[in-house]
Amino acid sequence: MQPIELAWLIPVFPLLAALILGILGRKMKEGGGYIAIVAAAASLVLSILVVVQVLDGSFDGADGVINGVYEQSGTWISLSPTYKFEIGVYVDQLTALMLMVVSIVSTLVIIYSISYMGEEGGRKRRYYTEISLFVGVMFGLVLANNYLEMFIFWELVGLCSYLLIGFWYHKPSAASAAKKAFIVTRVGDIMFMIGIIILFTTFKTLNFRDLFSMEVSGSDLGLLTLGTFFIFGGAIGKSAQFPLHDWLPDAMEGPTTVSALIHAATMVKAGVYLVARxxxxxxxxxxxxxxxxxxxxxxxxxxxxxxxxxxxxxxxxxxxxxxxxxxxxxxxxxxxxxxxxxxxxxxxxxxxxxxxxxxxxxxxxxxxxxxxxxxxxxxxxxxxxxxxxxxxxxxxxxxxxxxxxxxxxxxxxxxxxxxxxxxxxxxxxxxxxxxxxxxxxxxxxxxxxxxxxxxxxxxxxxxxxxxxxxxxxxxxxxxxxxxxxxxxxxxxxxxxxxxxxxxxxxxxxxxxxxxxxxxxxxxxxxxxxxxxxxxxxxxxxxxxxxxxxxxxxxxxxxxxxxxxxxxxxxxKRYGFTAGYDAFAEKIVYGFSRVVDWFDLKIIDGIVNGISFTLTRTGDYIRRMQTGRAQSYATVIIAGISVILVLLYLLGGLR
Amino acid sequence: MIPIEYFLALSAILFAIGAYGALTRRNTIVVLMSIEIMLNAANINFVAFSSFFNDASGQVFALFSIAVAAAEVAVGLAILLNLLKTSDTIDLEEVNTLRW
Incomplete structure (x- = not known):
């Protein structure tokens, strides 16, 4: 068994730690911080083994290595034999680099946290749970072998970022900074999602290996340009690039350890990693x-x-x-x-x-x-x-x-x-x-x-x-x-x-x-x-x-x-902060009000109008039900007569 | 030999008279009688075509229809008696409980 075949275990350690801490951390010493350290260190050791194997090229003989890329995957969702989503790991030199960076920095930051967060009391359990979760999903993001899997972990690191920026949520500034980070990066995430959809509809696959070995020409090239543009949109949000950069300074409301790990060394690199990938x-x-x-x-x-x-x-x-x-x-x-x-x-x-x-x-x-x-x-x-x-x-x-x-x-x-x-x-x-x-x-x-x-x-x-x-x-x-x-x-x-x-x-x-x-x-x-x-x-x-x-x-x-x-x-940060607010207040809220008016007056108006007309018509029409047998018979005979006359005129009787 | 058209005309006139009576009279007994006239108009048609086509099945149907009409009258009169018992009238204008 080569270490690289265990690459999928790297994210599992911190995720397990997050699970354990989330359930049992309250009773542990230091809010379970030592468990978080052990999990991060285990990932670090395994990462080093994997990275060494990738860099010295000795993994070439392992199963699943093609063209210097180790891939291990299984079908996750199968829509048809050709349409399917996979879940798996994809390890090449770029992945190895990111594994190295994430594992070293996260281990050191969590060790540092023991003292830095030492006075937080009961909140420590939440801190270590969230940071372990973050480390796990960050490894997952780095190891993903297709865009869909990457997108899921992409959103999860965003979630962890939100939770940790808002760690001191009793401070209004931290709470609003967390919301700002989440919403502003979400603009990028939506663009990333559009990019993924474009790629999937154009090339019918989201696997890195298939996409990267594809010969693209003709009209597909235009769609590819659009796709890469929107994927870069995702990177703009996550890596705090202009014009979606304004959330990162506010994200400093979180603990400094979080800023060091998430908002400097790892998560914000995800955008750069995405473009490089x-x-x-x-x-x-x-x-x-x-x-x-x-x-x-x-x-x-x-x-x-x-x-x-x-x-x-x-x-x-x-x-x-x-x-x-x-x-x-x-x-x-x-x-x-x-x-x-x-x-x-x-x-x-x-x-x-x-x-x-x-x-x-x-x-x-x-x-x-x-x-x-x-x-x-x-x-x-x-x-x-x-x-x-x-x-x-x-x-x-x-x-x-x-x-x-x-x-x-x-x-x-x-x-x-x-x-x-x-x-x-x-x-x-x-x-x-x-x-x-x-x-x-x-x-x-x-x-x-x-x-x-x-x-x-x-x-x-x-x-x-x-x-x-x-x-x-x-x-x-x-x-x-x-x-x-x-x-x-x-x-x-x-x-x-x-x-x-x-x-x-x-x-x-x-x-x-x-x-x-x-x-x-x-x-x-x-x-x-x-x-x-x-x-x-x-x-x-x-x-x-x-x-x-x-x-x-x-x-x-x-x-x-x-x-x-x-x-x-x-x-004033070039007025971007005020600009975001003005945009939200004037454009987004204004648009919402237009939509609200449209919903109330037009959509509801149509529905209510139809029902009003029908009840009113019903009120009139039901008076035809007089209850007199003879008037019904009259209608029947008149109807039959009309049909007969019509049949005669149209030649159906001959 | 009387041409078939005469029979058909008689039948049509009888049917129209019956239909008019059934639709306009308020007395239920008269309505029942009008329906009998309409039935007989149909019977005349049966017999006329039977003789016209030299086929006996029309006459069989006419006899059959007369028998059914007799049964129908029995049922109709029974309903009429019940109507009289429950609502104390045989006026069709008064019997309109199944209205809106």
């Missing part, structure tokens, strides 16, 4: 790929601008997440467009590499933020400061995360962000759109470095703020995951140099296998690399001057009318 379909539809790239670039830029002046430590990280997800989308769009023009598929690899690195450093940053919030009891960075002295481990871990996300070599974020930008630049030779997007990407890189170090300096350096007086380092169970994650965030780039490199394991169609020297010289002989390094360094330097040395007063950002207007525009 559907990549064989997307590369056949260049129109959709351009949309993907534009949405990604615009999101990356917009979200980075909003992070510049947010006073809330978690929201800065949330905007940063949106921005980085945008970069991944941008890389997928640009990379797919390059592949469509037979110019290689590095964009895919770059995006997935960034996805992995981002999962580690963003989870790290969130957990650091959680550690800080745990210590000072506020999320407002204006009330913090000087925490570096009391919280050495946290501040050091967060520094690594910040360096990594800013793209300072040699930390992991540098390598992947550089590859993303290089992909976009080389796509620039095909269309001017990508040149524009490259500029947005570079601007994003600058702003990322700036806002991350603004956050870091304001939190850990300078004079102690009013909340940081009684700060203390967090307990071991919180700092241990920080240390492990910061190790990952610092060195996860090493996968570039192991074996045939990252491009040799996670790739699309074309096997990129460069030697170490090849990778290094490829990166460092490119002038663009230095552009991104310099830009990142400038961002860090500006933050250093403004928020550490105070050489430049931060008042400079609000001194003139123009900058003040921009400042407040950013604080």
């Amino acid at each position: 559907s990549f064989p379909l997307f590369v056949q539809t260049p129109e959709t790929l351009i949309v993907v790239a534009i949405i990604g670039g615009v999101t990356a830029f917009m979200a980075a601008t909003m992070a510049l002046n947010s006073p809330n430590i978690k929201r800065v990280l949330a905007y940063s997440t949106i921005s980085q997800l945008g970069l991944m989308m941008l890389a997928l769009g640009a990379g797919g467009y390059l592949f469509y023009n037979s110019m290689g598929s590095e964009g895919y690899t770059a995006s997935m590499f960034h996805l992995m690195n981002h999962a580690f450093f963003k989870a790290l940053l969130f957990l650091c933020a959680g550690s800080v919030i745990h210590a000072v009891g506020t999320e407002d960075i204006r009330l913090m400061g000087g925490l570096g002295k009391t919280m050495k481990v946290t501040s050091f871990a967060m520094l690594i995360g910040a360096l990594s996300i800013s793209g300072i070599p040699p930390f992991s974020g540098f390598w992947s962000k550089d590859e993303v930008l290089a992909t976009v630049w080389s796509a620039g030779s095909l269309s001017w759109v990508f040149v524009l997007l490259y500029v947005l990407g570079i601007a994003t890189a600058f702003m990322t470095a700036f806002y991350m170090f603004r956050l870091w300096f304001l939190t850990f350096k300078g004079e102690p703020g009013e909340s940081s007086k009684h700060s203390h380092e967090s307990p071991k169970s919180m700092t241990l995951p920080l240390v492990i994650l910061s190790a990952f965030a610092a060195v996860s780039f090493l996968v570039l140099f192991i074996g045939s490199g990252f491009g040799g394991t996670v790739y699309f169609e074309e096997h990129g296998s460069l030697s170490i020297e090849g990778v290094l010289s490829g990166i460092f002989s490119d002038p663009l690399t230095y552009v991104s390094i310099i830009v990142a360094a400038c961002g860090v330097g500006l933050a250093y001057l403004v928020y550490y040395k105070k050489r430049i007063s931060s008042d400079v950002f609000v001194s003139s009318n123009v900058t003040r207007a921009v400042y407040s525009l950013l604080q």
